[in-house]
Amino acid sequence: MKKEEQNDARNPIEGLLRMDRMPHIWCPGCGIGTVVTSFAEAVKKNNEDLNKLTVVSGIGCTGRVAGYVKLDSFHTTHGRAIPFATGLKLANPDIKVVVFSGDGDLAGIGGNHLIHAARRNMDILVICVNNFNYAMTGGQVAATTPKGANASTAPYGNFENAFSLPYLVDAAGATYVARWTCLHLRRVTKSIQEALNHRGFSFIEVITPCVTLYARRNRLGDGLNLLKYYYDNSEIQHGADTKTLDIDYQGKLIVGKFIDKEKPTFLDAMDTHLNEVIGDDYQLYGRLNDD
Amino acid sequence: MTDIRFSGYGGQGVIRMGLIIGKALSLYDNKYATMTQSFGPEARGSACSSQLVVSEDRVLYPYIITPEILVSMSQEAYDKYEPELKDNSIMITDNDLVKLKPLKRKIKIYSVPATRFAEELGNRIIANLVMIGFFASITKIASQDSIKKALPGLVPDRFLNLNIKAFDKGFEYGLKFLKKESNKKP
Amino acid sequence: MKKVKADPKGVLTGSHYMDGDFALAEGGLAAGCRFFGGYPITPSTETAERFSERIPMVGGVFIQMEDELASIISMIGAVWGGKKAMTVTSGPGFSLMMENIGLAAITETPLVIANVQRGGPSTGLPTLPGQQDMMQARWGSHGDYNIIALSPDSPQECFDLTIKAFNLSEIYRVPVFIMTDECIGHMHEKVVIPPAEEIEVVERKWYTGPKDKYLPFKLDKDGIPFMVKAGDGYRFHITGLTHDERGYPLLNSKAQDIKVRHIVDKINDNADKIIILEEEDIDGADIVVISYGITSRVAFRAVQTARKAGIKVGTIRLITVWPFPEKLINKLAKKVKAFVFPEINYGQMVREVERSSAGQTKVFPVHHCGGGVHNPDDIFKVIKEAAK
Incomplete structure (x- = not known):
């Protein structure tokens, strides 16, 4: 029953999905699908040439996006989506290259590539779905896990500092930086629309619930509870100083478009x-x- | 087969000397010439060297074992490599930079104030070309024409003429040296 | 297979006095390589330097990536973007590339990696030669796969074999390695680069059928699938997961069996076409000295000495090191008294000789643990002993 509902709900973007690969692997309540929907909307609204749009993913839950979009799409190795995208873009500058991957993939194992692509202002768009943990492998602590949160490899609570991704990529040289939660569907869509037209390194962080692991382990309730948390605690501050964007455990989420410049x-x-x-x-x- | 070692300190262009002679021999004199060189920290200071194996046939073993000719442009390089020489080999030095030890073997010594000549020509950086000129007239291993043909690409274009001048200076000095030597003979 | 003449823009026709590292770069440019994603590492850096200097005039891109993980995967990206790509590295960098060599293998991505080998393990001997990555080249990434590896014995062959490597990589859609070493990489010798019209270059096996019928991993008659590039409207999918003809993940043992056998067998089944070697005086030889790369030159000197001493010695120089010529060695093992195999490692390719000989003759390794080349006398001594 659920499957049919989902398929119906996604009808408008069917042309962009590999329907022969449905159903997808994501859990009920997961936010990745909504980010894909925003992406599809943005692509449609921008009237992007689907033959010239490419998606590259690494490994992880979000890494599976490349497998579901009906575009030239590459599911690469863990952490290496960005350098793959770099080679692809340089080999064929006529195409638009979108990296769709998770926080562990992009900022953990692939962190070095993230900052270097930003430094070079490589003309790619990186959509980072941040669910605060390594979900595909069962909810391990990540470079983005807020201090105090529990994870399967931080069973006594995380005591490490977390990366603030917009601050990181801003410092490294990104020329378009935004952060949203997956509750901000239309804002995510608009950001993706802008970023697809932006020349240079664009980075959009989308905070999404990992209901099965992060939320359950931390007793944060189901998807709805998390969306409520986003609703109550997110604050739009366009142009905010990226130094001020740290995320505390269940704390305030400053969202918005922080950087949009030419280089x-x-x-x-x-x-x-x-x-x-x-x-x-x-x-x-x-x-x-x-x- | 002739094994040659060019030596000096990093920055004198001793690797370049190996390259120039090697290129002259293998591209214009129809010989096989394999050049290897010292790499790592020693190539950027202290004693460094390039090695050239010259042969009528294809060079199999790429490194020199006992050099027949040693060119030394620094004391440190001379001290390091002189003990390798066997009887009847040739030693070529810059006599302003290398103080010779008393000889224990039958080694023919040829010296040229290469660095001083280069300074007189305007730049000590071309001391290696003076040395190559001297080396060419003494050893006759590579022809004068071939060496000059080998220079473009191995010395900066704008200094090509200066390098040729330096070469000629060393070459002429070598000829005079040989003449003097043959006059000395009874 | 479509062969064309080399693009003259990349071909530096003429006689040069050049080291092996430069010759690798010139070979790549002549073969049509227009993307180089590299990371500096001694003793291979000169290749990257040469490429960065030459590529702006040839019409391609050089990018120095942030590490070797990035350099290999940027190449895989560039290949799917339509370019021919190469990089160069040495032991530590080669180790870092291993995971994505597996990605190239399973996605059948043609690319060329030159390994200018130095002494290892670890940082080892950065400025001195070794042949210690030979087994790693074949087996270094996890899982079952296959590759081709060539081993040049001179700067000239660095040029020639880089072109060959590109051609093989396109014919079989496989990563091809050029396993050279510090000695050849930094050795200057004469390198003759022929005119572009005399250089044969294999074009990518482009798909030309209807767009909606394209299946990225459907095998053609020759057992090799067709390729397309991103941006041409095929809207295809490529993954490192085990996949079906459509390129879609298919995670079961049947799909795995088909995939693994295909990527391994496409090389093994064509081994006779891929293997290049030089034989000398094999007929009637008591001893056959097998070698590759720089060691083959040093070994020939020992062979000359042995022949003067009256020993009947034949030689085999492996130019293709992987796939290994197991049939030939097995046949010879029935006839010769012994094989002698010098290599600059503590026993790697010699295992292939032992395996191929299957106990039919004696096999004498001549070890050198790296940092130099063999003293020919050491090889001669083993030949003498083997001939007893």
Whole structure:
């Protein structure tokens, strides 16, 4: 019964999904699906050319997104979605490359790639679904787990400091940074729309419930309870200083668009620089001339 | 087969010397010449060297075992590599930089104030080319033309003429040296 | 298989005095490599340096990635973006690449990695040669898969075999390794680069059928699936999970059996076509010296000495090291008194000789644990002993 309902609910974005792969593996109450819906909406509203839009994922629950979108899509290895996307984008600058993955994949094992892609202002969009734990493997502590939260490898509570992802990527050089919860469906959609049109490294963090593991282990209730927590505690502060975005356990969630600025992308910088230094012998490579 | 070692301290261009002679021999003199060099911290200071194995046939063993010719442009390199020399080998030094020890073996010694000549020509950085010129006239292993042909790409374009001048200076000094030597003979 | 002439933009025709590392880069450019994702590591760095200098004039991208994990996967991304890609590394970096070599294997992604081997394990001997990653090249990533590895004996072969490596990687859609070493990487010798029209380059096996009929892993008549690239409207899916012809995850033992056998057997079944080696005086030889890479040059010197001493010695130089020529060795094992196998490690490829010989003859390894090449006398001594 549930399956049918879901399929009906997703009808409008069916063209973007591999329906032959449904049902998906995500748990009831999981927020990943709603982020995918926002993505699909954004793609539709932007009228993106589906033949030129690519999704790359790493490993984990969100890593499965690449398998469900009916686009050129790559499900890579754990932590390596961003450098894969980097190679893909550089090899074929005409396509738009979206990395869809989780917090453990992007900020834990893949953290080094995250900051370097931001530093280079690589022209890709990274959508990071943050559920505060490693869910696919059973709810282990992550680089994003708030201090005090319980996890299967932090059974006495987490005592490590958590990354504030918008602060991290801002410091590294990202040129579009936003954070939402999956309750903010339309805002997520709008951010994805903007980021798809943004040239440079875009990063959207979406906080989502992991009902089966994080919420259950921490006795936070079901999906609805978590959405209520987001509703009660999130505060929109566009342009907020990214230094102020730490997330305490069940504390305030500052959301919004924090950064949106212009800077040459890796390829723009490469073309401009090499053209200037080498001159006529340089074989123009990127998209410098097409707009 | 001839084994040659060029030695000095990092920054004198001793690797470049191996490259120039190796290129001249293998591209323009129809010889096989395999060059290997010291890598790591020693190539960036202290005693460093490049090694050249020259042969009519393909070089199999790539490293030199006992050099027939040792070129030393620093005291440290001379002290380090001189003991490798066997009887009848050739030792070429910059006599302003290398103080020779008393000889125990039959080694032919040829010296040139390469660094001083280079300074007179305007830049001590081309001392290695003076040395190559001297080396060429003394050993005749690689021809003068081939060496000059080998220079583009191995020395900066804008200093090509200066490098050729340095080479000629060393080469002429070598010829004079040989003449003097043959005059000395009874 | 579609063969074309090399793109002249990448071909530096002429005679050069060049080291092995530079020759790897020139070989890659000549073969049509237009993406290099690299990370500096001694003694391979010069290849990356050469590439970064040359690629702007050839029309491609060089990017120095943040580590070797990133450099290999950026290549896999670039290949699915339509480019030919290569990188170069040495032991520690090769170790870091292992996981994604498995991804390249299971997704049948053609790419080329040169390993300029140094002494190991760990940081070991960064500036000195070794041949200690030979087994790692074949078995280093987890699971069952297959690869091709070539071993050049000179800067000239670094150039020639890099082109060959690219061609093999495209024909079989497989990662191909060039297993060279510090000695050759840093050795300068004459390298002749022919005119572009004399260099044969294998094009990617592009799919040309109807878009909605494309199946990324459906085998063609030759047993190799067709490829497409992102952005051309196929809207295909690629995953490192075990998958079916559509590229969709299929996590059961039957799908696994089909996948594993395919990626292993496509190389084994074509081994006769892939294997290149040089034989000399094998007929009637009492002793056959087998070697590869720099060691084969040193070994030939020992062989010359042995022949002067009256020993009947034949030689085999492995140019393709993986797949290993097990049929040939097995056949020879019936005839010869012994095999002698010098290599710069504590016994790696020699295990393949022992396995292939299957007890039919004696096998004498000549070990050198890295940091130099063998003294030819040490090899000669073993030949003498083997001939007794």
